[in-house]
Amino acid sequence: MHSTFVAHLRGRAEALGDARTCTYLREAGRELVEDVSTYRELDREARALADWLTSRAEADRPVLLLYPPGPEFLRAFLGCLYAGVIAVPAPVPTDARSMRRVAGMLADAGAGLVLTATALREPVAGWLHAQNGSVAVVATDAESLGDPEAWAMPGITGETIAFLQYTSGSTSEPKGVAVSHANLMHNEAAITERAAVVDTDVVVGWLPHFHDMGLIGMLLQPLYAGANLVFMSPVTFLKHPVRLLEAVDRYRGNLMAAPNFAYELLARRVTDAQRAGLDLSSLRVALNGAEPIRARTMDAVIEHLAPAGLAPTAFLPAYGMAEVTLMATAARPGMPPVYLDVDSAELEHNRLVPAPHGTRLVGCGAAVTGIDVRIVDPGTLKTLPDGQIGEIWLGGPSVAQGYWNRPDETRDRFAARTEGLGPYLRTGDLGALRDGELFITGRLKDLIIVNGRNLYPHDIEEAVRDTHPAVADAPGVVLSIDTDSQERLLVVQGVRTAQLGELPIAELSSRIKAAVARGFELPAPNVVLVEHRAVHRTTSGKVQRNSMRSAFLDNTVDGVLHEEIEPSVQLLRTNVLAR
Structure with a gap:
């Protein structure tokens, strides 16, 4: 067994060459157009970029990768690995919060070089110049930057750091998890074994490449196993969730992975008419992880998609995190949850x-x-x-x-x-x-203790979602606010206003308060109703409770539609603002 991912992938490229592909489904109007790379091409492009990287003085430090979804990121990431350079996948900053996050990553990693795509080079360079004028920005997709034939295997071992996976919990102090080649090789082997991946499989996905499940579970896992990959951008999936199922049908996909919220979208937004033309019988594994897994979400997906051939044993609940590379536990294929x-x-x-x-x-x-x-x-x-x-x-x-x-x-x-x-x-x-x-x-850290009782916020959050269709698939958080007298519950819930119908927003708030009070034998909570996009979430879809607590206390919650706050909680917020 190879000790590094580079040696392993080189072996796959030599053995499989043009027989295995990575296919990116790029949006072109209303159509999806294939962008296909063979293993041989990926290997050649990685060697070319690695040859160029070895001539850059900045490459002795971690290199930040700022790419839109697509194959350009994968080529750059592999190029870094082939050069023995520590890669740092990052989201393209689009708003103030993401800009702060990426600026924190840049500073924490100590990067002096940013690789990106031609379309992003000028805006990225302008933004970085305002942050730190000493960082170089290079577009890697305009032309070949090096000579693949001049490449030589770098002096890397299993102990060499392959990349930094930045956690998505904190925007102010991001932490980079240092993943070695040995960590990556062990976890990919464990995933391959547990999910029973074979080299004739087709992996289908849409996950962000800067998230651990997207990078390790979607992009690198098929390369490790010698399988085929078909993937699309997160926006392509979120706009039309049925496109993921259409890719499973068209390419006879065998495996996919996603957080629980993505399966909720499949259950709610794929219509009966869209389902009627699908054949999902090839899908053997639908891994569910990265956030609390809901039994009724899986039940709803199985019931909704069974007529299209989805097996009742397809779901594979799993648990893991970036700190353990990706997967720590998982169910076994072919068994019901x-x-x-x-x-x-x-x-x-x-x-x-x-x-x-x-x-x-x-x-x-x-x-x-x-x-x-x-x-x-x-x-x-x-x-x-x-x-x-x-x-x-x-x-x-x-x-x-x-x-x-x-x-x-x-x-x-x-x-x-x-x-x-x-x-x-x-x-x-x-x-x-x-x-x-x-x-x-x-x-x-999220455990809520009220009157000596241990309460789990996601249980209360699920009860809130049951109160009305306008909040059924919208994110929300339940928090404890420690006032001078005692702990008080706060619900910050996203609302899809188009689904409110004739229901007044104040009545929705009353329903939420009553549901929590009755269902958990608690005093009625404080409630803040916001536009559904205003609830802070990580790249994997997890709600960010601490971030929302800070925003509430600082009175910086966006998109507030309605709120009912007790005087003691309002006073606490006022005191925080006054400090």
């Missing part, structure tokens, strides 16, 4: 106790090969038995090297020990094991 109904009161006391008609949890499968999963009491740091909820700790060769240039945070997160065993990665996620199956219950 595992659901567990548990007693809600026991759940509040950190125990999984099966109970009919209780809170439904989705199993995320068992650990993939080489990963050690432990459930640990975050206070005592002792391993907990089956059925008890604690912090999820992960160990094994897929666990990344730490955070770039952040030794203290690396030590805190990546060097944990329990009862003399370690090192482990502290994930910050809460969950429990039951017969080897991992069940996720929430985030440690």
Whole structure:
């Protein structure tokens, strides 16, 4: 087995050459046009760019990649790997928040070179000049920048850092997860084994290339396995979700991966008429991960798409994160998802106790090969038995090297020990094991404690979405606001106003307050209703609760439609603004 992804991919290119392809479906008016690259072409272009990179003095530091969706990014990323240069995938900044985020990435990585596409070079160069005039900007798609025949394998090993995967949680202090070639090779092997990927498969996707699931699960996984790839931009999918299913049909797609919200879009926005012309019988694996997985979302997708041939065993719930490269646990293909109904009161006391008609949890499968999963009491740091909820700790060769240039945070997160065993990665996620199956219950930092009860915000958020179609598929967050007297609940909920009909916005707020109060035996929450795009989300679709809390307290929430705030909470916000 090769120790680096470069050596592995070179072997794939030599063995498969023109027999395997990466096909990008580019929008041209209302049509999607193929942009096809063979393995041989990708290898040649990567060697050419790598030859050029070795002549650049700035390449001794991480190199930022700012590309629109498409094959140009993949060619640049592979070129960096082929040169032994640390690649830093980044989103193209489009607004103030994303500009702050990318500026933070640029500074944190210490990059002196930005690679981009011709169409973006001038605006990117202008923006970067205002940020830091010393950063060079080069478009890599205008012409070949180097000689592929002059390329030589760099002096890299499994321990060499391949790329920095920046986490999408914080816009002010982004952290770069340092992923080595050995980390990448181990995790890709684990994904290939668990998802049973073979070299004749077709992977279909749309995910952002700067997100760990998009980069490792969509772009690099088929290259590792020697499979074919068909992909489109996130905007192409979000505008018309049926296009993903049309690609599965046309190219006989076998595997895809997406966060839960994408499957909600397929269930809600693919019409019966659109479904009627589809054959989805080739789709063997629909991996669901990167955010809380909802049982009823999967049930709705299976029910809606079964007439088109989607197998009831297609869903593959999984759990992972950038800090473990990508995948830590996953279900097994060909098996229906595992659901567990548990007693809600026991759940509040950190125990999984099966109970009919209780809170439904989705199993995320068992650990993939080489990963050690432990459930640990975050206070005592002792391993907990089956059925008890604690912090999820992960160990094994897929666990990344730490955070770039952040030794203290690396030590805190990546060097944990329990009862003399370690090192482990502290994930910050809460969950429990039951017969080897991992069940996720929430985030440690998001846990809400009211009157001694442990409440998980996503449970309340789901109840809010049930109140009306205008909020059914819109993002929202539930937060705790600590006033001088006690904790108060705050709901910030996106609303699709076109679906309100005759319902007054104030009545929707009242329904939400009543649903939370009755359903969870709590005082009625504070409610802020906003335009559905105003709720902060990560690139994978996760809601950003801390970011929304800060925006609420700073009175900078965008798109407010209606709010009902208690005087004590309003006073807290006023005091924060006054400081």
